[in-house]
Amino acid sequence: MNEKDTIAAISTPPGFGGIGIIRISGANAVGILKSIFVPFAKEVADNFQSHRLYYGKVVNPEIGEQVDEALAVIMRAPRTYTREDVAEINCHGGPAAVKKTLELAVRAGARLAEPGEFTRRAFLNGRIDLTQAEAVMDIISAQTELGRQAAVRQLSGGLRDKIDDIRAALAELLALTELSIDFPEEEVDYVPAEGLRERGIRIRESIKKLLSTFEEGRILREGLRLAIVGAPNVGKSSLLNALSGSERAIVTEIPGTTRDTVEETINIGGVPVRVIDTAGIRKSDCPVEKEGIRRSKAAMEEADIILHVLDGSREIQEKDPSFFSGEKKEAKKSRTLIVINKIDLPQKLSPEVFGVTFFQKGNEVRVSAKTGEGLDVLTSRIREMIFGPGREHMPEALINLRHKTALEEADAALARFLDGCGRNLSSEFLAIELREALEAVGEVVGRTTPEDVLNLIFSRFCIGK
Ligand SMILES: Nc1nc2c(ncn2[C@@H]2O[C@H](COP(=O)(O)OP(=O)(O)OP(=O)(O)O)[C@@H](O)[C@H]2O)c(=O)[nH]1
Ligand SMILES: [Mg+2]
Incomplete structure (x- = not known):
């Protein structure tokens, strides 16, 4: 999968509908759109403005044949879903019309998008983190109003903010621990082992609090x-x-x-x-x-x-x-x-x-x-x-199984850290555990997530999203 390709896909569900949307993203998106879509207003043709919808026709440039009547938009990077140039064509929603339009886009140089590839690009280009990418899929598959609400909260960064807080606290604790490696005898800014322990305990509590939302998250999903x-x-x-x-x-x-x-x-x-x-x-x-x-x-x-x-x-x-x-x-x-x-x-x-x-x-x-x-x-x-009785509100963040596994890893590393503090182990040893915890927490938002895990996450998406 080449991240530099311009990709295209049908973003609406298969079958018959009023409108079918073909989405194109990548450096060549605007060029491809211009070669297969002709606006009816002549003065627009060479002067497409970003984020404006134009009325015109989809054409086969090889034979000049009109394929459909459509609305089209170009959206210049970075204010787009993927942070790349994006073009969308709204043609009629019959299987033949959308297929033909997609085929023209591919012939003009686009590659068919993999499932979830648009969202993957939004993630890789730093517009959203991994929890938000997952929330996109959660919204699409939400079966109830509560499920939708939880997913939207996650999409707007509810879980990411909590994870960022934990990461910041861990990074600070790591810095303090490392400080006592570099300057073991210095008085300045030196935090005694007990202070480190207390901080560790507080971080562990925040992790535990997030872990406790798993069951509700599972039920809603x-x-x-x-x-x-x-x-x-x-x-x-x-x-x-x-x-x-x-x-x-x-x-x-x-x-x-x-x-x-x-x-x-x-x-x-x-x-x-x-x-x-x-x-x-x-x-x-x-x-x-x-x-x-x-x-x-x-x-x-x-x-x-x-x-x-x-x-x-x-x-x-x-x-x-x-x-x-x-x-x-x-x-x-x-x-x-x-x-x-x-x-x-x-x-x-x-x-x-x-x-x-x-x-x-x-x-x-x-x-x-x-x-x-x-x-x-x-x-x-x-x-x-x-x-449980009397429960009205859902917690702000509901974790999924992937988040749970990573957070449990972080929790175990923190437990070893606390144990090490209690036994007065050397700061070098303590720092190793904290780095492990930091890495595990980073996996939740996609900072340290291995490629194969990303593949797995995005392969569950629909094509065209
Ligand atoms: N009056 C009254 N009759 C009911 C009520 N619920 C079910 N029935 C009647 O009870 C009979 C059995 O209903 P079902 O729903 O088939 O019972 P079931 O438990 O599924 O039965 P099996 O499939 O044989 O195990 C039917 O004649 C229903 O109309 C009720 O609340 N009030
Ligand atoms: Mg029965």
């Missing part, structure tokens, strides 16, 4: 899995339909209706939640149903949250095997919510039968999948399980 389980006919499929506002799953009065797991992604309090409706758990000899029940149990194991549904209109007649399955019952408790359904009917269910406590009174959520009653309480309880 990837979402959660929520399994709806319980005995047959209690209304699991009805609940999936009510939560998703669709007729996604088949509902009948026959117990054992759902055979396979059925999934639908919904937005609960800003978090994308993959809701999995499962086959009712009971003893069965039917091989199809048995396989369905096996899948129900697997879905339960993999879920972040389990809704265990009971039918409030019936006494439990026999031992409900959905309660007696699985050895890791205790581990499941904290992520299980008992949901009593069918509250529109006369209620007969008691919390305790056969000496088994099915639910703690006050802890259960009562709903009607039929009338929708109680669903708002259910979603807010689910939200509480995700964020």
Whole structure:
């Protein structure tokens, strides 16, 4: 991949649409645009101004044929997305028109852009740091309003600022440590070991604070899995339909209706939640149903949250095997919510039968999948399980797995530094640990990030971004 090439790509999604955008970036972008786009106003042709939109036609310069009618803009460096000269052509959004326009740009000297190459150039040219580049992709893939908000905060430098603060504090600590290497006996500006330690502890606290945002970041980016389980006919499929506002799953009065797991992604309090409706758990000899029940149990194991549904209109007649399955019952408790359904009917269910406590009174959520009653309480309880009770605001920065790995490395190096301080190790040794911490933190913003990691990050982007 040559960073000097002028690159071009279709930046709008494939398919049919009102407008399709071809983006060109690099030293030759303006020349290429001028050779394939002719403005209708004659006086403009040789006098394109930067950051102005012109109306004209895309032409094939070899045969003079008009390819499409379009709007085009040139943007002179450095006030552009990539900090290079950029040209964009807005033609009609049919696959043939955009493909042909891109083909003309390539014939005029552009190279097809790799996925994420425009953003990579913005990063390499210093317009944005690596956390901002990642935020671009997070915005594109955000599934909910909360996810978008978090991504935009990161794009405007929320995480970078925090990382820069940590880097500055580390650099200062390193300088102080090195000072005591060079002038071990000097009184001036000498910070005793205890002072170094205290600074180290404070930096470690900031790192820990950032690390604690990982789980929320993961949830916002990837979402959660929520399994709806319980005995047959209690209304699991009805609940999936009510939560998703669709007729996604088949509902009948026959117990054992759902055979396979059925999934639908919904937005609960800003978090994308993959809701999995499962086959009712009971003893069965039917091989199809048995396989369905096996899948129900697997879905339960993999879920972040389990809704265990009971039918409030019936006494439990026999031992409900959905309660007696699985050895890791205790581990499941904290992520299980008992949901009593069918509250529109006369209620007969008691919390305790056969000496088994099915639910703690006050802890259960009562709903009607039929009338929708109680669903708002259910979603807010689910939200509480995700964020903890009463949480309204998201932290300013939410780290991803790559940031987490780098910050953990920095944290480990700082731990060794602190340990070394405690044992009065030489400043040379302490400085080595601090340099390692500094390097690891620098990886987050892309200061010290190896080429192969960059390749991996940008390969996940869409073409044309
Ligand atoms: N009155 C009332 N009926 C409900 C409610 N929820 C579900 N039902 C009825 O209960 C029956 C079973 O509903 P489903 O949603 O198919 O139950 P399920 O738990 O998915 O059943 P399986 O797939 O067999 O395990 C259907 O006849 C529904 O119409 C409710 O809140 N109130
Ligand atoms: Mg069902």
